[in-house]
Amino acid sequence: MQTDFISALYVFMLSSIIGLGVIRRVSRLLHTPLMSLTNAISAIAVVGAILIAGEQKSTVSSILGAIAVFASMTNIISGFLITDRMLKMFKPREAGK
Amino acid sequence: METFASPLLLLASSGRAAHAGVIHSVIHLIYIFAAVMFILSLHWMSDPKTARRGTFAGVAGMAAAVLGTLVEPEIVRSGYLWIAIAALLAVPFGIKLSMVPLTAVPQRTALSHAFGGLAAGLVGTAEYFIWLHDGAPAAGMSGFKMGAIVFEVLLGFITVTGSLMAAGKLQEIIPTRPITYKNQNAINLLLFVIAIVAGVTLVLRPSWWPVYALFAGLALTFGVLLIIPIGGADMPTVISILNSYAGLSAVAMGFVLDNKLLITAGALDGSSGLILSIIMCKAMNRSFFNVLFGAFGQVQAAAAATTDKSVRSTNPEEVAQMLEMANEVAIIPGYGMAVAQAQRMVRELYDQLTKRGVVVKFAIHPVAGRMPGHMNVLLAEVEIPYDRLIDMETINPEFPQVDVALVVGANDVTNPAARHDKSSPIYGMPILDVDKAKTIIVNKRSMNPGFAGIDNELYYNDKTLMLFGDSKAALGDVVKALSGGGMH
Numbered sequence: 001m002q003t004d005f006i007s008a009l010y011v012f013m014l015s016s017i018i019g020l021g022v023i024r025r026v027s028r029l030l031h032t033p034l035m036s037l038t039n040a041i042s043a044i045a046v047v048g049a050i051l052i053a054g055e056q057k058s059t060v061s062s063i064l065g066a067i068a069v070f071a072s073m074t075n076i077i078s079g080f081l082i083t084d085r086m087l088k089m090f091k092p093r094e095a096g097k
Numbered sequence: 098m099e100t101f102a103s104p105l106l107l108l109a110s111s112g113r114a115a116h117a118g119v120i121h122s123v124i125h126l127i128y129i130f131a132a133v134m135f136i137l138s139l140h141w142m143s144d145p146k147t148a149r150r151g152t153f154a155g156v157a158g159m160a161a162a163v164l165g166t167l168v169e170p171e172i173v174r175s176g177y178l179w180i181a182i183a184a185l186l187a188v189p190f191g192i193k194l195s196m197v198p199l200t201a202v203p204q205r206t207a208l209s210h211a212f213g214g215l216a217a218g219l220v221g222t223a224e225y226f227i228w229l230h231d232g233a234p235a236a237g238m239s240g241f242k243m244g245a246i247v248f249e250v251l252l253g254f255i256t257v258t259g260s261l262m263a264a265g266k267l268q269e270i271i272p273t274r275p276i277t278y279k280n281q282n283a284i285n286l287l288l289f290v291i292a293i294v295a296g297v298t299l300v301l302r303p304s305w306w307p308v309y310a311l312f313a314g315l316a317l318t319f320g321v322l323l324i325i326p327i328g329g330a331d332m333p334t335v336i337s338i339l340n341s342y343a344g345l346s347a348v349a350m351g352f353v354l355d356n357k358l359l360i361t362a363g364a365l366d367g368s369s370g371l372i373l374s375i376i377m378c379k380a381m382n383r384s385f386f387n388v389l390f391g392a393f394g395q396v397q398a399a400a401a402a403t404t405d406k407s408v409r410s411t412n413p414e415e416v417a418q419m420l421e422m423a424n425e426v427a428i429i430p431g432y433g434m435a436v437a438q439a440q441r442m443v444r445e446l447y448d449q450l451t452k453r454g455v456v457v458k459f460a461i462h463p464v465a466g467r468m469p470g471h472m473n474v475l476l477a478e479v480e481i482p483y484d485r486l487i488d489m490e491t492i493n494p495e496f497p498q499v500d501v502a503l504v505v506g507a508n509d510v511t512n513p514a515a516r517h518d519k520s521s522p523i524y525g526m527p528i529l530d531v532d533k534a535k536t537i538i539v540n541k542r543s544m545n546p547g548f549a550g551i552d553n554e555l556y557y558n559d560k561t562l563m564l565f566g567d568s569k570a571a572l573g574d575v576v577k578a579l580s581g582g583g584m585h
Binding site: 004005007008011012015016018019020022023024025026027028029030031032033034035036037038039040041042043044045046047048049050051052053054055056057058060061062064065066067068069070071072073074075076077078079080081082083084085086087088089090091092093 | 131132135136138139140142143144145146148149151152155156158159162163166167169171172173175176177179180182183184186187188190191192193194195196197199202205206209210212213215216217219220222223224226227230231241336337340343344346347348350351352353354355356357358359360361362363364365366367368369370371372373376461463468469470471473474477478480482483484485486488
């Protein structure tokens with residue numbers, strides 16, 4: 001558990017640094033789609049939800065897990081769809097004419 | 098992915114114990130692939146040209162992660178049914194939420210933060226519940242794991258109610274004015290201290306489940322209390338902060354489940370929310386602390402000092418003439434433009450002027466709209482080319498060369514008082530230097546002060562002309578005058 005914790009902390013630190021570096025370069029134009037995209041990506045919580053709902057360890061945990069699957073799947077679907085919908089609208093001058 | 102998913106399932110059913118290790122290794126590799134896709138996805142958002150590729154990378158990463166998780170040997174047969182039903186129910190709902198009008202995107206975003214927080218909070222609660230009912234307290238609830246659950250549930254549940262409140266305010270179901278009461282900060286602080294005590298107690302004595310219930314309840318309450326004193330004008334910052342919380346709750350879930358992919362994706366989301374909040378705070382010259390505990394927007398009753406000043410008004414024909422003769426025009430859109438649904442009219446104006454060889458640029462303040470980048474999306478929707486959307490830092494030095502600056506539905510972000518009037522509530526806030534343009538036209542419904550209730554000095558400038566009237570109608574008349582003039 002101790003080494004697991006340390007390696008998890010390592011991953012957290014490195015991902016945060018990568019995240020800050022990458023996000024800082026995101027075009028100012030695209031901050032709204034960025035938020036819906038990261039929304040969809042953070043719905044990776046679906047992984048935990050699938051495990052809880054799938055293990056069926058108790059009725060309560062299965063119900064909670066299933067609701068969590070529903071919530072994260074909603075975010076995945078709507079997040080990616082709306083991001084693409086918005087990004088499609090951004091056109092440069094030549095194509096806009 | 099599916100091609101080797103099915104043999105894996107077969108392996109899982111035959112030699113469970115022996116092959117579980119192999120399956121887990123493969124799942125780990127799939128997770129690493131997903132993590133790479135997520136990072137690339139955000140990397141490609143750096144340019145509108147590659148941004149759509151970013152979405153596809155995100156989808157690929159997510160699909161891989163979901164399929165990889167589904168081959169986990171721990172998932173039992175009836176579990177698949179539960180997962181399938183929940184996922185199928187999400188399909189129509191998700192599609193519907195992705196089709197909202199773009200003016201409602203901030204509400205949708207807040208709502209999806211609430212969903213993200215809910216998923217994290219519920220998974221944390223389920224984990225706790227499973228442990229509690231396994232009836233083997235000796236078999237492993239380490240202080241570390243309980244601590245991670247505490248963080249997961251705290252951040253998750255705060256995000257749920259906080260985001261629902263924010264969505265309610267944006268949708269104007271809940272009053273957008275800050276709601277304040279006596280000793281507000283003291284009460285919040287007290288609740289926060291109780292929550293910390295409860296959290297620490299849980300780490301030390303995980304089996305005391307009533308403390309868990311109290312803790313979860315406090316987190317939910319806290320989300321509400323945190324948002325009600327915050328005014329509508331601060332919602333862009335609030336959404337960004339909640340975005341960050343939603344990400345961090347996923348990180349905490351990663352710690353609970355010892356899943357590095359969750360930690361990576363959550364950290365990406367968390368840092369995105371953090372950077373956006375910092376940009377929003379800077380754009381309003383506020384600190385996090387001030388946004389969260391400042392109760393902005395209710396103290397300005399002292400806007401009476403300007404009664405003796407007069408403004409000059411103009412009419413659509415005159416505006417059309419001035420625009421037509423200009424070499425360079427800057428349009429300064431604010432949320433008022435979206436409220437009046439004048440975007441299409443702005444687009445027509447843009448077309449008319451471009452056709453005449455007038456250079457038209459849009460000056461975008463970082464807080465224009467109701468969430469970061471909102472104005473860009475609203476203008477992209479009406480097919481204004483994105484290279485005409487200029488951010489504040491870039492366009493400010495250009496204002497002295499601008500012949501006509503046309504302000505449509507923007508107010509506080511153009512107020513020169515922010516630069517020099519120390520008594521102004523917006524003093525220090527970075528603004529668009531509209532007053533440096535050669536001529537300024539302000540389209541406004543009436544002389545009522547803006548959302549923050551602050552009088553705008555710009556209106557009394559000698560170079561300023563006021564075009565009163567609803568944006569859609571007034572700009573429509575300008576366009577009509579322009580196209581009529583173009584006939585002969």
